[in-house]
Amino acid sequence: MKGNVIKYERDNIDTDVILPGTYLKLHDYDELASHAMEGIDPEFHAKVKDGDFIVSGKNFGCGSSREHAPIALSHSGIKAVLALSFARIFYRNSVDGAFLLPIEIDEEAYKNIANGDELNISIETNEIKNVTKNQTYHMKPFSEIIGKIIAAGGLFKFKP
Amino acid sequence: MNITEKILARASGKEKLSPDDVVFVNVDKVMLHDVSGPGVIKVFEKLKNQGINVEKLWDSSKVWIAEDHFVPSADKVSAENIVKLSNFSKKYGIEKHFKYGLGQYGICHTLSHEEAMVLPGEVYVGGDSHTNTTGALGAFACGLGHTDIAYVLLNGKIWFKVPETLLFKLNGKLPEHVMAKDLILKIIGDIGTDGGAYKTMQFAGNGIDEMSIDERLTLTNMTTEAGAKNGIIEPDQKIVDHLASRGATEFTQIKGDSDADYSKTFEYEASEMEPIVAKPFSPDNIVVVREAPTVELDKAYIGSCTGAKLEDLEAAAKILKGKKVKIRTEVLPAAISIYKKAIEKGFIQIFLDAGATVGPPTCGACCGAHMGVLAKGEICISTTNRNFPGRMGHVESQTYLASPLVTAASAVTGKITDPRDLN
Numbered sequence: 001m002k003g004n005v006i007k008y009e010r011d012n013i014d015t016d017v018i019l020p021g022t023y024l025k026l027h028d029y030d031e032l033a034s035h036a037m038e039g040i041d042p043e044f045h046a047k048v049k050d051g052d053f054i055v056s057g058k059n060f061g062c063g064s065s066r067e068h069a070p071i072a073l074s075h076s077g078i079k080a081v082l083a084l085s086f087a088r089i090f091y092r093n094s095v096d097g098a099f100l101l102p103i104e105i106d107e108e109a110y111k112n113i114a115n116g117d118e119l120n121i122s123i124e125t126n127e128i129k130n131v132t133k134n135q136t137y138h139m140k141p142f143s144e145i146i147g148k149i150i151a152a153g154g155l156f157k158f159k160p
Numbered sequence: 161m162n163i164t165e166k167i168l169a170r171a172s173g174k175e176k177l178s179p180d181d182v183v184f185v186n187v188d189k190v191m192l193h194d195v196s197g198p199g200v201i202k203v204f205e206k207l208k209n210q211g212i213n214v215e216k217l218w219d220s221s222k223v224w225i226a227e228d229h230f231v232p233s234a235d236k237v238s239a240e241n242i243v244k245l246s247n248f249s250k251k252y253g254i255e256k257h258f259k260y261g262l263g264q265y266g267i268c269h270t271l272s273h274e275e276a277m278v279l280p281g282e283v284y285v286g287g288d289s290h291t292n293t294t295g296a297l298g299a300f301a302c303g304l305g306h307t308d309i310a311y312v313l314l315n316g317k318i319w320f321k322v323p324e325t326l327l328f329k330l331n332g333k334l335p336e337h338v339m340a341k342d343l344i345l346k347i348i349g350d351i352g353t354d355g356g357a358y359k360t361m362q363f364a365g366n367g368i369d370e371m372s373i374d375e376r377l378t379l380t381n382m383t384t385e386a387g388a389k390n391g392i393i394e395p396d397q398k399i400v401d402h403l404a405s406r407g408a409t410e411f412t413q414i415k416g417d418s419d420a421d422y423s424k425t426f427e428y429e430a431s432e433m434e435p436i437v438a439k440p441f442s443p444d445n446i447v448v449v450r451e452a453p454t455v456e457l458d459k460a461y462i463g464s465c466t467g468a469k470l471e472d473l474e475a476a477a478k479i480l481k482g483k484k485v486k487i488r489t490e491v492l493p494a495a496i497s498i499y500k501k502a503i504e505k506g507f508i509q510i511f512l513d514a515g516a517t518v519g520p521p522t523c524g525a526c527c528g529a530h531m532g533v534l535a536k537g538e539i540c541i542s543t544t545n546r547n548f549p550g551r552m553g554h555v556e557s558q559t560y561l562a563s564p565l566v567t568a569a570s571a572v573t574g575k576i577t578d579p580r581d582l583n
Contacts, residue, residue, distance in 0.1 A: 012353055012354075012442060012529065012548075014546075015530070016527075016548045016549070016551045017549055017550065019547060020528065020550050020553070020555075021527035021528040021529050021530050021550075022528055022529060022530075022533070024195045024230075024236045024242055024527070024529060025229075025235075025236065025237045025529075027199060027201075027202045027241075039549055039550045039555050040549070049300045052473070054579070058354060059353060059354040059357065059387065062353055062387060063289065063548060064288075064289050064527070064546075065196070065287065065288055065291075065303040065304065066195070066199075066305070067196075067199055067291035067305035067306040067307060067495055068199070070305075075484060078171040079239060085354060085357070087354070087357065087387050088357060088358050088387065088389060089303055089304065089305060091269075092190055092304070092305065092308065093305035093307065093308070095305075096305070096307045096308050096311070097203075097305065097306070097307035098420070099527060103298075110257060143321070144180075144182070145319060145321070149258050155307060155308065155311050155319075156207060156210075156306070156307070156310075156311065160184055160319070
């Protein structure tokens, strides 16, 4: 999985920022995508490219349970969010709905990955290669159930 | 095992569960509202296109629906969502659908206890993050997204990783000027917005035993702001009596074993508690009210599942009686049943005489949706639960989270005010 980084160097990026409350009434996925990250970065929609990754700090996706948040990111082209930690509902919405991969990274990776860097991520080896900087980081492996749901392609395709 | 482990063990048919075990649990109740409902309908459409049968729910009698976020309909899109929701309950035979303008309705987390929709010992999931609220009844109550709720509706079960439990003990009765809101803000300030992440936050101690159900609900409600999977309080006679008064008498109370494990215990002395506000832009950004910054407030908001229960309105009315508000003040009771009681008790008259506007039950302005949204640069003091950037309106508006007592006192002065300092 290859793509470029859009980095938000802060903690607690909440779902109100990812998809502001006023758009909760919308359920068209492309329309939601057009408002992604509007609460923090009005330029996001114009700059995001298919295959991009978001990199951010602790507790990404905290707040409201709105599945609109991973949907808006996913339909903007985001394939994975790399963060120091995730809030639980955003995490399971991302995985169970097969919208994007929530990847936990360590402080070293967080510090070194810069806006615009090209990454090559392998969830088979749990390695993140920073092509731009010629560095390699390790992601936290998915727990057993999360790995299985991801491999199946979402909760509905997963056979317990 | 503690109460959460015992409920999950019962619901998954296991003898014993420990933190980190992953289980599929049978769900007892599931809730959708006018935001998560249309989201679930969209998931159903996707599943249908993939050849998955979505013609029948696992058990329609266990499903209930609340219209609360964009009601009364804020615009054409939200009006259509209400129609979609009505068609959904008609198609699947869901009888418990609380419609606005048709008798009892209100915010889902308020209806859950007002209408005894959830009982002690049950596994209850809802398409809303503040589903945690209902854990105050002694249920495992947890918020989920659209895909997970769709899965529950079709299969009657869902996976959970058994959470470890943080135990918060309150010793003694809270002073008169301090509310449960102050305590939970203090706790979130202490552990941070991810301090309870993936965990259970359980409340106990003689201070909790003394506490009313309305106040307990404020505690469990805001466990969400610490990232918790669920908030819970072991049921007692108050809960039994409350549910009995609503006709619900058949349930099995589950309580933790005397040798139950808690990963960490926190102790709070009630007598040391002070009124607290959370400053923008995070619920953990707390300060004692008497040390709060001097800001010119534009608005006071008394509403939401967190801060518009009957006792919240009573607290605000106690402050506002015979006084005038200095800033725009909006009061929105959390359910029609509460609205009616507030009229009977004279609270609504007090609010109107003070100059406040009283509106219908809605999540409305709490989530920046409609009916009281903040403009750029406006500063609000609010009985609600979150104050992230843009939560209640413009991304450059600001919200201070406070108890109904502090919010009402601040409405009178136009500044953040400790209720003890109001003349």
